[in-house]
Each structure stands twice: as structure tokens, then as C-alpha cells.
Amino acid sequence: MPAGLGCAMAIINANTMTTRPRKPGRGRTRSTPSPWQASRERHRDRELKREAVIRAAAREFNRKGYHNTSLDDIAARLQITKPTVYYYVTSKEQLLFQCFIGGVEQIRAAFRAVEGRRAPARVRLNAVLRHYGEAVASDFGWCMVRAEDQDLSPAMSRHIKALKSEIDHGIRQLIHEGIQDGSIAPCDAKMAAFALAGALNWIAHWYRENQSLTGAQIASAFVAIFEGGLAPRPARRRAKPRAARGTSGA
Amino acid sequence: MPAGLGCAMAIINANTMTTRPRKPGRGRTRSTPSPWQASRERHRDRELKREAVIRAAAREFNRKGYHNTSLDDIAARLQITKPTVYYYVTSKEQLLFQCFIGGVEQIRAAFRAVEGRRAPARVRLNAVLRHYGEAVASDFGWCMVRAEDQDLSPAMSRHIKALKSEIDHGIRQLIHEGIQDGSIAPCDAKMAAFALAGALNWIAHWYRENQSLTGAQIASAFVAIFEGGLAPRPARRRAKPRAARGTSGA
DNA sequence: TAGGATATCTACTCATGAGTATGATGCATG
DNA sequence: CATGCATCATACTCATGAGTAGATATCCTA
Numbered sequence: 001m002p003a004g005l006g007c008a009m010a011i012i013n014a015n016t017m018t019t020r021p022r023k024p025g026r027g028r029t030r031s032t033p034s035p036w037q038a039s040r041e042r043h044r045d046r047e048l049k050r051e052a053v054i055r056a057a058a059r060e061f062n063r064k065g066y067h068n069t070s071l072d073d074i075a076a077r078l079q080i081t082k083p084t085v086y087y088y089v090t091s092k093e094q095l096l097f098q099c100f101i102g103g104v105e106q107i108r109a110a111f112r113a114v115e116g117r118r119a120p121a122r123v124r125l126n127a128v129l130r131h132y133g134e135a136v137a138s139d140f141g142w143c144m145v146r147a148e149d150q151d152l153s154p155a156m157s158r159h160i161k162a163l164k165s166e167i168d169h170g171i172r173q174l175i176h177e178g179i180q181d182g183s184i185a186p187c188d189a190k191m192a193a194f195a196l197a198g199a200l201n202w203i204a205h206w207y208r209e210n211q212s213l214t215g216a217q218i219a220s221a222f223v224a225i226f227e228g229g230l231a232p233r234p235a236r237r238r239a240k241p242r243a244a245r246g247t248s249g250a
Numbered sequence: 251m252p253a254g255l256g257c258a259m260a261i262i263n264a265n266t267m268t269t270r271p272r273k274p275g276r277g278r279t280r281s282t283p284s285p286w287q288a289s290r291e292r293h294r295d296r297e298l299k300r301e302a303v304i305r306a307a308a309r310e311f312n313r314k315g316y317h318n319t320s321l322d323d324i325a326a327r328l329q330i331t332k333p334t335v336y337y338y339v340t341s342k343e344q345l346l347f348q349c350f351i352g353g354v355e356q357i358r359a360a361f362r363a364v365e366g367r368r369a370p371a372r373v374r375l376n377a378v379l380r381h382y383g384e385a386v387a388s389d390f391g392w393c394m395v396r397a398e399d400q401d402l403s404p405a406m407s408r409h410i411k412a413l414k415s416e417i418d419h420g421i422r423q424l425i426h427e428g429i430q431d432g433s434i435a436p437c438d439a440k441m442a443a444f445a446l447a448g449a450l451n452w453i454a455h456w457y458r459e460n461q462s463l464t465g466a467q468i469a470s471a472f473v474a475i476f477e478g479g480l481a482p483r484p485a486r487r488r489a490k491p492r493a494a495r496g497t498s499g500a
Numbered sequence: 501t502a503g504g505a506t507a508t509c510t511a512c513t514c515a516t517g518a519g520t521a522t523g524a525t526g527c528a529t530g
Numbered sequence: 531c532a533t534g535c536a537t538c539a540t541a542c543t544c545a546t547g548a549g550t551a552g553a554t555a556t557c558c559t560a
Contacts, residue, residue, distance in 0.1 A: 042506080042558090049507095065400045067317035070547055083550080084508055092548065122480060146396075150315045178480070185482040191471040192480065194456070195449040202448025221441040229479020230372065230428070230442065232435040292536080320517055333520080334538050342518065502560090509554075514547105521542075530533080 050088040052078065055139055058099040062142040062208065066096055066151060096147055097156045103144030104163050106135035111170050121178035126223050128174065129196060133219025136203045141215075145201040168193055196226060300338040302328065305389055308349040312392040312458065316346055316401060346397055347406045353394030354413050356385035361420050371428035376473050378424065379446060383469025386453045391465075395451040418443055446476060 056077050060069040071092055075082045089095050110131030114124040135141060149157040171193040178184025199222055203215065213221075306327050310319040321342055325332045339345050360381030364374040385391060399407040421443040428434025449472055453465065463471075 046506090065398050068400045071549085072547075081509060082548085083510090086549070087507065125480075148315050150318045175480075182482065184480050185478060187475055187478070187480070188471055191468070192475050194452070194468075195472045195475050198450070198452025198455075199445040199448040201455075202444070202451055205448075205451075206444070218441070218444075221438055222445050225437055225442050225445050225476075225479075227479055227481045228435060228437070229475075229477055229481075230375075230425075230434050230437070231477045231479075232432065233483060296536090321519085322517075331539055332518085333540090336519070337537070504557105504559085506557075507555085510552090512551075513549085516546090516548100518545090519543085522540090524539080525537080527536080528534090530531100 046088075053085055053088045054095060054098045054102065057095040058102065058139045058143050061096065061099060062139065066143075066146075066148075071095075093152055093156065096143060097152060097160070099140050099143035100147045100160055101163075103135050103138060103140030104160075104167070106138065106140075107132050107167055108163075110135075111167075120183035121174050121176075121181055122183035122227070125171070125174040125178060125184070126227075128171070129200065129223050129226075130216055130219040132197075132200050133203060133222065134215040136200055137207050137215025137218065141204045141207070145204045168197065171196060199226075296338075303335055303338045304345060304348045304352065307345040308352065308389045308393050311346065311349060312389065316393075316396075316398075321345075343402055343406065346393060347402060347410070349390050349393035350397045350410055351413075353385050353388060353390030354410075354417070356388065356390075357382050357417055358413075360385075361417075370433035371424050371426075371431055372433035372477070375421070375424040375428060375434075376477075378421070379450060379473050379476075380466055380469045382447075382450050383453060383472065384465040386450055387457050387465025387468065391454045391457070395454045418447065421446060449476075 053074070057069075057074050060074050060077060063069075064073070071082050071085050074095075075085050078085075089098070107128075110128045113131070114127050117124050136145060147160060149161070152160065172189045175184055175187070175189040175192050179186050179189070200219065203218055207215070207218075303324070307319070307324050310324050310327060313319075314323070321332050321335050324345075325335045328335075339348070357378075360378045363381070364377050367374050386395060397410060399411070402410065422439045425434055425437070425439040425442050429436050429439070450469065453468055457465070457468075
């Protein structure tokens with residue numbers, strides 16, 4: 001599991017590293033004079049800075065797109081210079097990759113969270129989808145959904161595809177389970193997973209422009225629509241619930 | 251209405267322009283010696299080539315992404331050189347813009363097609379969505395959904411945003427009408443439109459990898475899912491069809 | 501306090517790719 | 531046949547931006 005972006009990064013902000021003289025770990029190092037302690041502190045400091053770099057990159061990519069963002073831009077945002085950025089990451093490509101990981105890990109965590117639950121699959125699915133929506137609306141959301149294979153090395157591209165596939169199959173699995181336990185209507189699980197993920201992924205495209213709702217709120221609204229469906233639910237009983245209506249389209 | 255990409259372009263292929271000596275309009279020009287006729291033919295020829303350039307660009311953008319595609323690539327694909335491309339378009343940016351227009355016009359046509367219909371709004375909406383899906387799965391689909399504002403001049407960006415907004419409001423309008431005429435269950439039209447468009451837009455992201463289904467087939471599957479909803483349709487009657495279920499999500 | 505590791509900067513290299521200047525070719529018209 | 535226009539190629543310019551070399555400052559440890 002690469003890179004522990006997540007809880008730690010949620011609390012730091014970009015200018016952590018601008019106030020460099022104020023070495024935060026130093027006092028503690030003095031009180032516990034073990035060199036290992038000091039070394040560990042320094043290492044933590046470095047890790048925090050590295051994460052700040054990645055998050056700053058995510059924000060810039062989000063604003064201007066990957067190709068329209070230069071490493072000088074990212075450095076300027078942190079009030080440092082480009083070589084310093086390269087001190088923490090090996091390439092621009094890796095930056096994008098890490099941003100992707102930062103987003104996708106949130107979604108994987110959502111799956112793990114519902115894994116042992118006894119609730120009906122539809123309820124578990126909804127919980128996952130809500131976290132999914134939050135992840136897409138996060139700093140890393142844009143990178144996660146828009147990271148293009150062509151921008152990454154074959155190895156990274158493969159890694160990302162595997163993670164995406166894992167998430168996709170996780171959703172399908174929940175849908176299958178839901179059909180089994182009766183909490184989800186029989187349907188094409190693959191297509192349903194595509195539709196759900198697509199709708200949620202697309203949040204990243206318009207969330208910047210309109211942040212009046214939180215990611216969770218949007219996801220909840222979507223879930224309600226997905227659950228209920230557009231067709232009115234008739235009060236009268238009906239034998240075959242999902243008869244394909246032959247629309248007279250075009 | 252800019253650029254009539256569409257039916258005309260559907261029948262030409264890229265190497266139209268490689269067989270240049272075989273001037274197709276010449277014979278007709280001889281039989282009708284009006285200079286206007288000849289001029290018109292030449293103009294048409296030019297327009298065809300221009301559309302071939304745009305379509306070739308769309309295909310390359312689709313394959314490698316906008317920023318990873320050079321104009322030399324596009325030219326090479328047509329077995330011509332870069333200055334020739336510039337003879338037909340003014341800039342790379344304009345190429346992307348035209349590709350976008352090529353896709354979005356298909357969707358606008360779908361709206362016009364159902365405009366006068368008497369059918370229930372849900373039926374009309376479904377027809378539009380099916381065409382929407384086809385457009386997204388077309389050559390221009392990728393450009394249409396992924397054309398980033400940051401890659402275009404402010405003027406073009408504004409134009410594109412206006413067109414996108416028009417489509418969005420068209421969908422919302424159909425949903426509203428559906429709620430009015432009872433063919434669509436009461437819901438948040440804005441959110442529903444976002445969800446529908448998002449799911450369909452996302453087709454562009456995985457359609458290249460897996461073209462086992464046509465765009466229309468995918469759109470139909472999606473429409474079925476959206477209509478029916480994930481929750482099973484109970485045989486027993488129910489008073490409030492869209493009660494917000496308070497999920498015990500995380 | 502010397503020496504080494506850590507962290508950062510200034511000042512480069514170098515490839516890429518958008519866009520152009522200019523000339524060649526061919527066709528149509530007068 | 532000369533002239534003009536349309537079409538296309540060769541061979542450039544030039545800005546941008548990824549990535550690096552090497553110097554410097556700072557702190558930690560011995």
C-alpha cells in the first residue's frame with residue numbers, strides 16, 4: 001500500500017513549510033536525547049513536507065489541469081523553488097500518481113469500513129457511495145478521476161488501472177450481494193456499477209464551480225435518485241418490476 | 251451555428267486527401283462551365299478536407315489526450331504536414347473547440363428532434379439520453395466531455411460553457427415536465443440532471459477500452475437503471491414513494 | 501568544533517512542440 | 531502564355547517547462 005496520504009494530510013496546510021526556522025520537533029528532541037528519536041522526528045517532518053507538496057500539487061492540478069500546471073507553479077504556491085519540490089518527489093508524473101493514490105485510498109477505506117457489516121448490501125453500498133462522493137469532491141478528487149493513462153508511465157498506469165478495477169468490482173460485488181439478499185432490484189450489475197461510478201466521478205467536473213453543497217450532500221442526493229429511480233413508484237402492485245419499456249425514441 | 255460537422259463527415263475517411271490528383275469535382279465542373287459552379291465545388295472540397303482534419307484531430311485526442319497530441323501527429327495521420335493543418339485551422343485550440351462542437355451538436359439535434367413531440371416527458375427524455383450516449387461514444391465524445399476550460403481561450407471557454415449549460419437545462423426542463431405530467435417521480439431535477447449527464451459523460455472514459463457495446467446500447471442500459479432505480483419495486487402499495495432512507499452510513 | 505547529513509537555492513541544459521516565413525507546384529482564367 | 535490564386539512542403543523561430551549541476555546554509559553528532 002503506497003503512501004499514507006489521508007488523516008495526516010487532512011490537518012496540515014500548505015504553508016507548514018514556509019515557517020521553516022521554527023523547527024517543531026526540536027524541543028522534544030532535546031528532552032529525549034536519543035539520536036533515533038531525533039532522526040525519527042526529522043523523518044516525520046520530511047514526510048509532512050512531502051505530503052504538503054503533494055497536496056499543493058493536487059490543488060493546482062485541480063485548478064488548472066495537469067498539463068497547464070508547471071512545477072514552478074506548485075513551488076511558488078508553497079513559496080519554495082522547483083528543486084526543492086524535486087527533493088521530495090522524483091518527477092511530475094509521480095506527483096500526479098500520488099495525488100491519484102491519495103484519492104483512491106479514501107474510497108478503499110470506505111470499502112474496508114463496511115466490510116464486516118451485517119446490514120443489507122444496499123445500505124452498505126450507499127455508505128460506500130457516500131464516501132466515494134466525498135473523495136471525488138476532495139482535493140484529490142480531480143486527479144483521481146482525470147489522471148489519464150497517457151500521462152503516466154506504463155507501470156504507474158497499470159497500478160492505477162488495477163486500483164480502479166478493484167473499486168469497480170467492489171461496487172459490482174455489493175450490487176450482486178444486494179440482488180441476492182433482495183435489497184437491490186435485479187439488474188445488470190456491471191452497467192449499474194458504471195452508471196453509479198460515472199455519475200459520482202463526474203462530480204469532480206462541476207464541484208469547483210459550485211461548492212454550495214458538500215460532497216457528502218451531493219452523494220446523498222445521487223444515492224436517493226439511484227435508489228428510487230425516475231419512474232414513479234406506482235401504488236398499485238406490479239408483477240414484473242423492471243420490464244424494459246420500449247421507448248419510441250427517435 | 252458553427253461548423254456543420256455531422257452527416258457529411260460520417261462518410262469520408264481520413265485518406266480522402268491523400269489521393270489528391272483525382273479531383274472529384276472536376277468532371278462536373280467541365281460539364282457545367284460556370285465559374286461559380288467550379289468555385290463552389292472547390293470550396294466544398296476544402297470544407298471536406300477541413301472536416302477530415304478535425305476528425306483526425308478528434309481521433310488522436312481521443313487516443314492520447316489533447317496535450318499529448320502534437321499537430322505533427324495529426325498531420326502524420328493524414329499523411330500531410332503541419333503547415334497544411336494550419337491551412338485549415340488557425341490553432342490547436344481551435345481544433346479542440348471544433349471537436350467539442352462536433353459532439354455537442356449531436357446532442358442539440360437530439361433535443362430539437364423531440365421538441366414537438368406529444369409523448370410523455372420521460373419518453374422524450376429517454377430519447378434524448380440515448381442520443382446523448384451515442385454522441386459521447388462517437389469520435390467527438392472524448393473531446394466533448396474532456397475539453398477543459400483551461401485549455402481554451404476565454405471566449406471559446408465561455409461558448410462551450412454556454413452550450414453545456416443549455417444541454418443541462420434542457421435535461422432539467424424535461425425532468426420538470428415529467429414531474430408535471432406524472433411520468434417522472436418527484437425529485438430534485440437539478441441533481442437528477444447532474445447524475446444522468448455524469449453517468450453518460452463518463453462513458454467516454456471507458457468506451458475506448460471496451461467497445462463491445464454501442465453507445466446506444468449503453469445508453470439504453472443506463473436509462474433502464476435510472477428509470478427503475480436500485481431499490482426493488484415492492485408489490486405492496488406504498489404511500490410515500492421517495493422517503494429519504496436514513497442510512498446508517500459510517 | 502570539525503565533519504557529515506539534511507535541506508534549499510541559483511543558474512543552468514535540453515527536448516518538445518506551437519506557430520511561421522518563404523518558396524514550390526499546379527490549376528484556372530484572362 | 532502570363533498572371534493570380536489555392537494548396538502544400540521545407541526549414542525555420544521561439545517560448546515553455548521538465549529536470550539537473552553545483553553551491554550554500556543549517557543542524558546534528560562525534
